[in-house]
Amino acid sequence: MLDVHEIIRTACREHDHDIESLIDLEQYIGRLGKSTEPLELVSFRCLLQDTGYPMEVYLPGEHPEGEVDWSKLKERWVGWGVEIPGEQSWVGGDMQSVPGSLPAAVHTKYPLPDRKGDYVYDDVAFRPSSTHHFIGILSSSPLPSNEPEATEVVPTLHVLKIIDEEIEETVEDVREEIVDYLASAFSPPDRLAGEYLLLLLLSSPTARPAAMTPLGTLAINFRRKDESATANFNQIVQSIAPRVVPLPLSIQMLHSHPFLPSSTDSSSLDAGLLQLSEGTVLVVEEDAMGSGGQLNEKAVKNLKALAECITEQRVRYEYPYMEGLKMDSAIKVVVLSQGKTLLPVDIDVIVKGSHENAPIAPGSLQTLRRYLAKVSSRQHAAKLHIPDEIGEVIQEGFVQGRKENAETAEETLKRRMKVARLLALSYTEARLTKEVWQRTLQLDEEVMSRRL
Structure with missing residues (x-):
């Protein structure tokens, strides 16, 4: 970080303000204003x-x-x-956003519409699509441009401090309660689908072996009879997942909205819809495709980008003098449809809830949120332990599976291992036990049986 006193001097200079008449520096640094006037301290959570x-x-x-x-x-x-795409209002508490309207020159810099942004100063480098919580001095500056006569002025944040997000070490074990709650995301409630939804919410790429798909990811297609329940699904997920972005995958959307970030002249990067922060749940509503239609080149490119994001957990950044640049992402993709999806998901779950299963209200949403934050964290994933004896059991099952059906044995094993890893992480001890493996087999068999 730059020297705090130097940052304040710089901000004061921009507004022709005498720093000595402003306020005692130490008091100023410890203050967080509610207003968004120039030289106020503001809090900004951003991507x-x-x-x-x-x-x-x-x-x-x-x-x-x-x-x-x-x-x-x-x-x-x-x-x-920019404001973090899809971040729910309950996440940041009393956060202060940047004010005012912005020039047309920056309207292409937002992954989602109707968001605000800020020009950020600091003395360290960050990667694109990373998320941060900054405390800084609000000011204004000209937007960088290749055009020497351009004088577009935008809000500017001189960063004084970066807030580190902390994960609680000890949380209440509410696994069964959260499964019941997520089951109510489907109409009628479906506990099997709720358990798979939990696994998706705590999935994240934990390792990226060379020439292989990332470990720790899971993409699911939930097939239900009625698309009218989509709003309820989104509401349930948004109530406990901090960042959720609904994506109505319509023909019009595919033709009109860029999915990939791109730069035409290397001076500025325009946003793409897939430029989302780590841990974002992307709810792809495939029913919006309707009866389909002809796709132009841009639409095909967008679909390909979405498919790559699912399988590789990478997003391509398009620059005029740099081809094939992909950056790591960590997006949890769930597809809602009435039929089999066109996208490369890991598991296809046919929703068959029972009207006898009434929705269950959680005791405390905050408790469920803390639990989900804990079991979906990198720290928790690093604790995953697979004992040698469990490895032997899995290997024996694979050998037996090859004897029964050699063509599908390897695919079945990969699918089950994905589920088993996440199922183990859904328990606070993060251990793949015999009981967890048996539960994996039960879940897999029930999903397969629903297709018959």
Whole structure:
């Protein structure tokens, strides 16, 4: 981080404000204002959409007129941040967003419509699509441009502090309660689907072996009879998952909205719909395709990008002088449809709830949120333990499966291992026991039986 006093001096200089008359520096640093006037402290949770701007040169410290020492020039990093796509209002508490309308020049820099953004200063570099919680001084600055006459002014945040998000070490074990609650996302409630939905919500790429698909991921297609229940599904998921983005996959959407981030002249990066923060749940509503229709080149490209995001957990960034640049992502993709999906999912679950299963209200949504945050964290995934004896049991089952059906044995094993890993993580001890493996087999068999 830059020196805090230097940051404040820079912000004051931009508004021709005497720093000494502002406020005692130590008091100022400890203050968080509710208003969004210039030189107020604000809190900004954001996704860094564009991190490719050139470093900015500035002159620190006081320099009397005519006595400038140009050897003291320094550089500072600049990025463009937007409100985190799909983040629920209950996540950040009393967060302060940046104010005002923005120039048309930045309207293409938002993955989702109707979002606000901010120009962020700091002295460290970040990767695109990373999420951060900044505390800083609100100001304004011209937007970088290749056009020397461009004078578009945008809100600017001089970063004083980066807040680290913490995961509670000890949480209440509410696994059965959260499965019951997620079962009510389907109409009528379906506990099998609810358990698979839980596994999807705690999935994340934990390792990326070379020439292989990432470990720890899970994409699911839930096939239900009636698309009218989509709103209820989204409401349930949004109530406990911090970032959820519904995607009505219509022909019009595929033809009109870019899915990939792109740059036409290397000076600025336009956002794509798949430029989402780590852990975002992307709810693909495939019923929006209706009876289908002809896809143009852009639509085919968007579908391919979505498929790559699911299987590889990577998103392509398009630059004019750089081909095939892909950056890691961690997006949880669930597909809602009335038939088999066109997308490359891992599991296809036919929803067959019973009207006898009434929706169950949770005791505390906050308790469910804390549990989900814990079991879906990287720290918890790192604790996963698979004892040698369980490995032997799995291997014996695979040998037996090959004897029964050699063509499907390998695919079945891969699917079951994906589920078994996540099923083990859904328990607070994160251990793949014989009981967990048996439950994996039961879930797999029930999903297969629903297709008959």
